[in-house]
Amino acid sequence: MSKVVIVTGGSRGIGAATSLLLGAKGYAVCVNYLANQERAHEVVDSIIRGGGRAFAYQADVSKEADVIRLFDAAEAHFGSVTHLVNNAGILFTQSKFVDIDFERFKQVMGSNVDSCFLCCREAIRRFRQGSAIVNVSSRASQTGSPFEYVDYAVSKGAMDTLTKGLSLEVAALGIRVNAVRPGSIYTDMHADGGEPGRVDRLAPQIPMQRGGTAEEVANSIAWLLSEEASYVTGSFIDVAGGR
Numbered sequence: 001m002s003k004v005v006i007v008t009g010g011s012r013g014i015g016a017a018t019s020l021l022l023g024a025k026g027y028a029v030c031v032n033y034l035a036n037q038e039r040a041h042e043v044v045d046s047i048i049r050g051g052g053r054a055f056a057y058q059a060d061v062s063k064e065a066d067v068i069r070l071f072d073a074a075e076a077h078f079g080s081v082t083h084l085v086n087n088a089g090i091l092f093t094q095s096k097f098v099d100i101d102f103e104r105f106k107q108v109m110g111s112n113v114d115s116c117f118l119c120c121r122e123a124i125r126r127f128r129q130g131s132a133i134v135n136v137s138s139r140a141s142q143t144g145s146p147f148e149y150v151d152y153a154v155s156k157g158a159m160d161t162l163t164k165g166l167s168l169e170v171a172a173l174g175i176r177v178n179a180v181r182p183g184s185i186y187t188d189m190h191a192d193g194g195e196p197g198r199v200d201r202l203a204p205q206i207p208m209q210r211g212g213t214a215e216e217v218a219n220s221i222a223w224l225l226s227e228e229a230s231y232v233t234g235s236f237i238d239v240a241g242g243r
Helices: 013-024 038-048 066-079 104-126 150-172 198-205 214-225
Strands: 004-007 030-035 053-058 083-086 130-135 178-180 236-239
Touching: 004 013, 004 066, 013 030, 013 038, 013 053, 013 083, 013 214, 030 038, 030 066, 038 150, 053 066, 066 104, 083 104, 083 214, 104 130, 104 150, 130 150, 130 214, 150 178, 178 214, 214 236
Parallel strands: 004 030, 004 083, 030 053, 083 130, 130 178, 178 236
Antiparallel strands: none
């Protein structure tokens, strides 16, 4: 079947790397973004220059109406959506748990969990046999991210549970649902947390003695989406250098 993928949060970091890789692998790519139109269009232009098919589409994927609009737009451009990468997410400045206010907690959960739920649900309503979803979780769901981002870790733990439960519900339909859990990866998100050099600080604690790249995470996502992973569902790949 023709492969059409939506990548949420596709304008930067892991989302951009994934969009570029999937575009090179023959997927028609809908690069979703929230605010950074310029960077989203740069990703699209790069895919098209490489001979691929792509377009950028603005939508707040934590809102139900926007998610429906996003899927409708992708179908209007390329036909039935067959694959989904749930990558959109946020974190805030490093903080002890006791200092996290409720509004911040709700915003993190809304962006990271609501978006995953809404996009997965819309995808399953439209998908057919052979389709696949990859959710971009985090090693924080296992470590808890104490003294930094417990709220972010909680949201990623919820994504892990959603991944497992949904995968079991739709396995007999021939739809696969998996997740990747990146560890310390060089992306702009660390600047959002107030420490742009966080990966370099943590590198000595990582068994492989280095941080990872967005492209390394994208390779795992692409494999889970592909037919090479046709017997893999409800599974998690930790892309974390052994940590």
